[in-house]
Amino acid sequence: MLELRLVQGSLIKKVLESIKDLVNDANFDCSATGFSLQAMDSSHVALVALLLRSEGFEHYRCDRNISMGMNLGNMSKMLKCAGNDDIITIKADDGSDTVTFMFESPTQDKIADFEMKLMDIDSEHLGIPEAEYQAIVRMPSAEFARICRDLASIGDTVVISVTKEGVKFSTRGDIGTANIVLRQNTTVDKPEEATIIEMTEPVSLTFALRYMNSFTKATPLSSTVTISLSTELPVVVEYKIAEMGYIRFYLAPKIEEDEDEHETKPQV
Amino acid sequence: MLELRLVQGSLIKKVLESIKDLVNDANFDCSATGFSLQAMDSSHVALVALLLRSEGFEHYRCDRNISMGMNLGNMSKMLKCAGNDDIITIKADDGSDTVTFMFESPTQDKIADFEMKLMDIDSEHLGIPEAEYQAIVRMPSAEFARICRDLASIGDTVVISVTKEGVKFSTRGDIGTANIVLRQNTTVDKPEEATIIEMTEPVSLTFALRYMNSFTKATPLSSTVTISLSTELPVVVEYKIAEMGYIRFYLAPKIEEDEDEHETKPQV
DNA sequence: CCCGATCCCA
DNA sequence: TGGGATCGGG
Numbered sequence: 001m002l003e004l005r006l007v008q009g010s011l012i013k014k015v016l017e018s019i020k021d022l023v024n025d026a027n028f029d030c031s032a033t034g035f036s037l038q039a040m041d042s043s044h045v046a047l048v049a050l051l052l053r054s055e056g057f058e059h060y061r062c063d064r065n066i067s068m069g070m071n072l073g074n075m076s077k078m079l080k081c082a083g084n085d086d087i088i089t090i091k092a093d094d095g096s097d098t099v100t101f102m103f104e105s106p107t108q109d110k111i112a113d114f115e116m117k118l119m120d121i122d123s124e125h126l127g128i129p130e131a132e133y134q135a136i137v138r139m140p141s142a143e144f145a146r147i148c149r150d151l152a153s154i155g156d157t158v159v160i161s162v163t164k165e166g167v168k169f170s171t172r173g174d175i176g177t178a179n180i181v182l183r184q185n186t187t188v189d190k191p192e193e194a195t196i197i198e199m200t201e202p203v204s205l206t207f208a209l210r211y212m213n214s215f216t217k218a219t220p221l222s223s224t225v226t227i228s229l230s231t232e233l234p235v236v237v238e239y240k241i242a243e244m245g246y247i248r249f250y251l252a253p254k255i256e257e258d259e260d261e262h263e264t265k266p267q268v
Numbered sequence: 269m270l271e272l273r274l275v276q277g278s279l280i281k282k283v284l285e286s287i288k289d290l291v292n293d294a295n296f297d298c299s300a301t302g303f304s305l306q307a308m309d310s311s312h313v314a315l316v317a318l319l320l321r322s323e324g325f326e327h328y329r330c331d332r333n334i335s336m337g338m339n340l341g342n343m344s345k346m347l348k349c350a351g352n353d354d355i356i357t358i359k360a361d362d363g364s365d366t367v368t369f370m371f372e373s374p375t376q377d378k379i380a381d382f383e384m385k386l387m388d389i390d391s392e393h394l395g396i397p398e399a400e401y402q403a404i405v406r407m408p409s410a411e412f413a414r415i416c417r418d419l420a421s422i423g424d425t426v427v428i429s430v431t432k433e434g435v436k437f438s439t440r441g442d443i444g445t446a447n448i449v450l451r452q453n454t455t456v457d458k459p460e461e462a463t464i465i466e467m468t469e470p471v472s473l474t475f476a477l478r479y480m481n482s483f484t485k486a487t488p489l490s491s492t493v494t495i496s497l498s499t500e501l502p503v504v505v506e507y508k509i510a511e512m513g514y515i516r517f518y519l520a521p522k523i524e525e526d527e528d529e530h531e532t533k534p535q536v
Numbered sequence: 537c538c539c540g541a542t543c544c545c546a
Numbered sequence: 547t548g549g550g551a552t553c554g555g556g
Contacts, residue, residue, distance in 0.1 A: 074443040081418035081446065085537080098444070109453045109463065110411075114422070116444040289548085410538090417549095 002030055002066060002092040005059035009088030009103065011221070011241060012052075016076040018218035018239075018247060019048050023072055027123045031065045034245065035090075038125055046211045047234070047250040049128065056244030059089075068092060068099055069121035075101075078114040092118075128250070133228040133236075135162035135199040139182060140192060141225040141239060145216035147180050152209040154178045157254060161204035162197060162229060171209070192223040203229045205253040212237070215249040270298055270334060270360040273327035277356030277371065279489070279509060280320075284344040286486035286507075286515060287316050291340055295391045299333045302513065303358075306393055314479045315502070315518040317396065324512030327357075336360060336367055337389035343369075346382040360386075396518070401496040401504075403430035403467040407450060408460060409493040409507065413484035415448050420477040422446045425522060429472035430465060430497060439477070460491040471497045473521040480505070483517040 006012055019026075019037075026039035026048075034053040041048065054060040082088055082103040089102040096118075103112040147169050151158050155171030155178070162168075166183040184197045218239040219225075228236040234250040241247060274280060287294075287305075294307035294316075302321040309316065322328040350356055350371040357370040364386075371380040415437050419426050423439030423446070430436075434451040452465045486507040487493075496504040502518040509515060 071443070077421050077443065078446070081421065107453075109451050110448065111451075112446065112448040114444060114446045 001061065001063050001094055003059065003061040003089060004030075004035060004057050004091075005087065005089045006056075007058050007087050009082050009086045010084045011244065012088055012090075013079045013082060013084070014218075014220045015050060015052075015241070015247060016072060016079050018221060019050070020072040020076040021217060022046065022214045022249075023048055025069060025071050025119060025121050027067045027069050027121050029065070029067050029125075030062045032062055036245075038128075039123070041211070041214075045208075045251070046214070047126070047128075049246075049248045049250070051245035051247075052241065053245045056241075058087075063094070066092065067123070069119035069123075070099065070116065071119060074116055078116060081112065081114060131228075131230060131233055132200075133230045133233070134201040134203040135167075135197065135229045137162060137167050137195070137197050137227045137229075138224055139167070139195040139227075141216070141219045141222055143182075143195075144225050144227070145219045148209060148212045148216055151178055151180070152213055156209055157206050158209050158212060159204060159206045160227065160229060160235070161202070162199055163202045164197060164199050167195070167197060167227075203231060205229055205231065205235065207235060207251055207253055211249075211251050215251075218247050218249075221247060269329065269331050269362055271327065271329040271357065272298075272303060272325050272359075273355065273357045274324075275326050275355050277350050277354045278352045279512065280356055280358075281347045281350060281352070282486075282488045283318060283320075283509070283515060284340060284347050286489060287318070288340040288344040289485060290314060290482050290517075291316055293337060293339050293387060293389050295335045295337050295389050297333070297335050297393075298330045300330055302328075304513075306396075307391070309479075309482075313476075313519070314482070315394070315396075317514075317516045317518070319513035319515075320509065321513050324509075326355075331362070334360065335391070337387035337391075338367065338384065339387060342384055346384060349380065349382060399498060399501055400468075401498045401501070402469040402471040403435075403465065403497045405430060405435050405495045405497075406462070406464045406492055407435070407495070408463070409484070409487045409490055411450075411463075412493050412495070413487045416477060416480040416484055419446055419448070420481055424477055425474050426477050426480060427472060427474045428495070428497060428503070429470070430467055431470045432465060432467050435463070435465060435495075471499060473497055473499070473503065475503060475519055475521055479517075479519050483519075486515050486517075489515060 022041040023039045024042050026037050029036050032054060034051055037050040039048050078101050083105060085106050086103040091100040091102060098115050098117055101114045151169060151171040155173035157171060159170040166181050169180045171178050182195050185195045188194050215237045221241055222239040226238045234252045237249040239247050290309040291307045292310050294305050297304050300322060302319055305318040307316050346369050351373060353374050354371040359368040359370060366383050366385055369382045419437060419439040423441035425439060427438040434449055437448045439446050450463050453463045456462050483505045489509055490507040494506045502520045505517040507515050
């Protein structure tokens, strides 16, 4: 028996909006600890890890560990039927092959229940080792989204370079090049507007903008984002979910291209 | 000679927005009583009845009963040319085969007149008998629209079930099932937010969501909607038009499907 | 938080 | 061409 009640139902709606374009089907794992998900994107390039800790729910009952395979597109369809201030409860009976989403309006005048079939999904649950990163950038999530969107209109990849002065996002495309530099800035009115760099060593890595732009779908979940970088490790783009956990996106860097790769003439 | 002047011209704009997708061509009937229309939708499944009483117009002159056949798409195109706070006058000369829409801006600085050809339309003007209904639900129109839209993302038909406790909207589709229950609730701050059930007998009927969603195009005309249900009678979905009349949509229920219809094995 | 308007996608 | 989503305003 599983019963998870979340007063701020819009959180789970936003979570699904942020991953449904990246991952088609995934197992949600439920244990006493919390409600979590780990899945590769459909092209097996990026990885999503979600954690919603049990303490963040108003009611959390999970009698035994359970893994529920869901089609995220269908789940998202159902969650769209919840109002933004509805209370959402996720229920599953032991041995059932369905999950029920219950939506209660704040006034209790409307109660909806949506039942969805579960799926069997092979999941290779990777252990993700906690790593030390050479650089961790925290910045406003909306600004990061804007930068990724802007750069994607020029090129396909972004080079993220961190020094202790700041972070630089660069791209190059047919029509030209672009560089956006953010200086470290901790002296702002609101802490969520700060750009903060923790760095042990300068680092410069290249990533596909297409995936970065997918990750920024999670922007509504948090006003800040942290980007953790280390040579030869996947970047971690993390959005904290207030009081509950996080959603993290992992993406391997591209191998540095030869500067001359665009030359049409063959190399000697 | 016909001349109908309506200060709140946006009303007639909204009326056309709410029926132009359902009905292609229709006769507007004008008499001393008012301006009315009755038409089947283009697939001859649903029926629309509109009444705008003469008392609701600031000036109403209709020398003799007249029926004017109009293409609602073209009429809507013209009405879109009126500002939302324009005064709209509908004019037709006796024996003319055209109708003129005149739009006056509130400041009188702009006066437009649009002339449209009338059409000859066969219309079987059905007498719609006033019926007694087993259940009449009054609820916020926006909520009804939201429910029909949400359910249409899951299934094709809605079962509306009324008991004295409340009204339930249910559907079923490939990805799962959905039930939305509204409790009767008369204790709200604003009367238009109430959900009120008048019922002599419980009733449960099935309708095509496609039509329901067409009907909800009339939502801007009224903050509440009433849904009148009786076994084997068409449902009536009515939006009152303040001070003037109503727009009513009629739709026959679907015959209740056999529970086993989805079985793959043939019935014995 | 709801509403309307505009823009974009299907 | 219609519906949905997003953005801006009340």
